[in-house]
Amino acid sequence: MLKRQTFVWFVRGFVITIAAGLAITLLAAPRLSWAQGGDLNLFGLSAPSESVVAPGTDDPAGLAPAAAPPPTHGGPGSNAAALVQGDPPVEPGTDILAPTGDYNSPLTIAAAQFIHDGFAPTSYWFSFADGYIRGANNLQNACMEAPVYLPAGAVLDSFYAYLLDNDASLNVTVNLRRVRTLTGVGEVLGDVSTSGQPNTIQYLGDTTISPNNVSDLYAYYITTCLNSDNIRLYGVRIFYHMP
Numbered sequence: 001m002l003k004r005q006t007f008v009w010f011v012r013g014f015v016i017t018i019a020a021g022l023a024i025t026l027l028a029a030p031r032l033s034w035a036q037g038g039d040l041n042l043f044g045l046s047a048p049s050e051s052v053v054a055p056g057t058d059d060p061a062g063l064a065p066a067a068a069p070p071p072t073h074g075g076p077g078s079n080a081a082a083l084v085q086g087d088p089p090v091e092p093g094t095d096i097l098a099p100t101g102d103y104n105s106p107l108t109i110a111a112a113q114f115i116h117d118g119f120a121p122t123s124y125w126f127s128f129a130d131g132y133i134r135g136a137n138n139l140q141n142a143c144m145e146a147p148v149y150l151p152a153g154a155v156l157d158s159f160y161a162y163l164l165d166n167d168a169s170l171n172v173t174v175n176l177r178r179v180r181t182l183t184g185v186g187e188v189l190g191d192v193s194t195s196g197q198p199n200t201i202q203y204l205g206d207t208t209i210s211p212n213n214v215s216d217l218y219a220y221y222i223t224t225c226l227n228s229d230n231i232r233l234y235g236v237r238i239f240y241h242m243p
Contacts, residue, residue: 105238105239105240106238106239107149107150107237107238108235108236108237109146109148109222109235110235111133112131113147115144116142117144124226125229131234131235132164132234133226134226134228134229134232134233135226135228135230136229141225141227142225142227143224143225144224145222145223147220148220148221148238149220150214150220150240152214152215153243154213154214154242155214155240155243156189156209156212156214156239157207157209157212157240158206159176159189159190159192159205159236160204160236160239161174161192161235161236161237162203162234162235162236163204163231163232163234164202164231164232164234165196165197165199165202165230165231166198166199166231167197167231170227170231171193171195172193172226172228173191173192173194174191174193174233175224176188176189176190176191176220176222176238177189177223178218179221180218181217182217189210189212190209192204201232214240222236
């Protein structure tokens with residue numbers, strides 16, 4: 001009888017000792033393992049791995065986001081179509097389609113883009129309905145200018161102006177100019193002028209632009225003076241190509 005009781009107490013003590021050891025291990029493991037980024041695996045079991053989401057995506061599979069296609073623009077590495085230069089119109093009123101590519105030629109400058117030079121701000125008048133600009137009164141120096149935005153490296157082919165001259169005594173000249181922005185030295189690259197009194201829209205051009213290489217060291221612009229209310233400017237077109 002004594003041996004049987006001794007055996008029971010021995011088993012009970014062994015079980016209590018094992019249970020106490022497991023409890024102490026469970027209480028200590030989070031601090032010793034989890035706190036340092038370890039995995040708690042008391043029984044050597046392997047848990048299925050979890051997918052890690054890559055930065056910048058919510059894909060549960062952890063796949064990196066697809067790379068964006070390269071942009072289409074001018075400059076080195078451009079994947080835009082090569083520029084195909086069109087021929088300038090051969091007669092007044094002839095239009096051509098602008099070529100496709102990084103840049104479009106011709107560059108069209110509307111009469112609405114011109115502003116006065118500050119000498120006589122009220123000496124010209126713009127038609128909302130017909131899109132032309134004219135002098136408001138005779139001999140008031142209605143001079144004006146418009147910016148020209150050309151791509152650096154372009155070669156200028158020709159320069160045209162749409163003009164109507166119904167003044168028997170006065171003509172009009174339109175100039176394509178540039179200025180060296182560092183030195184302030186300006187020069188005329190091309191010009192067109194009316195003659196007589198045709199009283200119809202003329203498409204006058206200069207095909208001898210010089211110098212004709214566009215440089216980002218210069219600023220380009222158009223100037224003219226409409227000294228008569230019988231002289232109108234409808235717009236300017238500049239043809240160029242990329243070498």
